[in-house]
Amino acid sequence: MSYQSVAVFCGSKDGNNELYVLHAQQLGADLAKANIALVYGGGNKGLMGATANAVLAHHGKVIGIIPEVLVAWEHAHNELTELHVVNDMHSRKKLMYQLSEAIIILPGGNGTMDELFEVLTWNQLQIHDKKIILLNSAGYYNHLLGHMNHMQLQGFLYENWRDNMVVCETPQDVIDFLTA
Numbered sequence: 001m002s003y004q005s006v007a008v009f010c011g012s013k014d015g016n017n018e019l020y021v022l023h024a025q026q027l028g029a030d031l032a033k034a035n036i037a038l039v040y041g042g043g044n045k046g047l048m049g050a051t052a053n054a055v056l057a058h059h060g061k062v063i064g065i066i067p068e069v070l071v072a073w074e075h076a077h078n079e080l081t082e083l084h085v086v087n088d089m090h091s092r093k094k095l096m097y098q099l100s101e102a103i104i105i106l107p108g109g110n111g112t113m114d115e116l117f118e119v120l121t122w123n124q125l126q127i128h129d130k131k132i133i134l135l136n137s138a139g140y141y142n143h144l145l146g147h148m149n150h151m152q153l154q155g156f157l158y159e160n161w162r163d164n165m166v167v168c169e170t171p172q173d174v175i176d177f178l179t180a
């Protein structure tokens with residue numbers, strides 16, 4: 001499958017490892033070069049801003065979706081191809097899912113975890129069948145992946161989580177998957 005647009009969920013902060021920002025920037029540049037539109041949370045700070053700014057710097061398409069309550073908090077990015085201001089977080093996520101063909105997860109905090117587990121659950125419930133790609137920058141998700149294996153081994157998952165999620169170590173791995 002050739003992907004035209006991907007949703008990226010990630011932190012509105014940079015995190016403590018410079019590789020997180022470097023991977024976000026490289027992914028953004030690579031998405032633009034592959035002519036894959038970025039659909040993301042609409043902010044201009046943290047990994048969100050780094051990814052969007054890299055796509056824009058390489059003349060790619062960026063669609064931001066931000067809830068009214070976060071316009072000031074996440075510093076809504078006003079230089080995007082499109083910026084949608086929606087009523088709430090649920091509307092944000094729903095529109096991001098609708099406008100994308102795959103989901104990429106970069107390092108992030110509670111919001112990113114919420115988004116990751118929602119898309120995994122929606123895949124399980126067959127609400128959608130979008131491929132989920134986890135960018136495990138600097139091993140950020142190693143503990144989470146261990147816990148997901150534990151949930152699998154303990155019989156709490158209805159299907160093997162690996163059937164719905166691809167784990168990549170570099171932005172190039174992500175692009176290779178998207179363009180294969």
